[in-house]
Amino acid sequence: MTTQDERLGEVTEVADGVQVQFRRSWPDPVADVWSALTDPDRTARWFGTYDGERRVGGSGTLTMTHEEGASREPMRIVECDPPRRLVVRWESEQAWRIELDLAEEQGRTVLVFTQVFPPGTDAGDYVLGWHWYLDKFGAEVSGAPGPGDWDTFLAATGPAYGRPAG
Template sequence: MTTPDERLGQVTELPEGVRLQFRRSWPDPIEDVWAALTEPDRMARWIGTYEGERRVGGSGTFTMTHEETPVGEPMRIVECDEPRRLVVDWETEEGWRVQLDLSREGEETVLVFTQVFAAGTEVTDYVLGWHWYLDRFDAEVDGRPAPGSWDDFLAATGPAYGRAAG
């Protein structure tokens, strides 16, 4: 299982932009982790809803329902290799691409979450946000209660990213 220090996102400056990457792991089978990542009822518990075509090239509306003000945004499925890889383009003003890669390493299923932002982007808020959502995902995979409120999370985790609590 992922240790507390390993839960932190890694930010790397690249020529093409700023890469954010998280690595999480569980003893669960890869198929179960994939199901938590993609099945509508399970997605709703940790991140939100997707209404649209569920196929490569398919598009729809994704709503992060745990935000203060949930807003549906266009999303397109770029790659899907069940149960190993999902790549989506989030058609925001910034043009986000999120890659989710699953693999088996020994007795664990490993998730590598990757997002590359434009060069010069201040990513601290994004890192904190994805950390919170991945903690929610971790709870969904493990079948335990989701993390507390955003404010509680920020107070506990923000200092690890140089963000003062409160």
């Protein structure tokens, strides 16, 4: 069983900025976890939709449907090595790069989520947001209940990141 502390993201200073990293695992096969990351029907349930080319170098629009106002962002697929690695880059002024790596360890599929922000970034709100999305992702993989709405999640999880509960 995963405890709350094991689900927390780590924020560390690295040479090129501030790194946010999460490590999550499930007893499900790598192929199923990969499907939850990339299958359009499944990603819509936990994150959003992607309309565009589904290949390395392909670009399109990501609509984060679980955000207030359903933000639309241009996105590019930087790397894709099914079912092990997916790297995407937001092509907006934020220019975010997200790395998603899957591996099997001791009969479990492990996801390592990594994002590096520019030096000096206060990553507190970002780490909370990704934690919420990864809890939603975990619910999609396992069929367990999700984290609930944002306010409920923030009240329960915000203090672990030094943020007020609401």
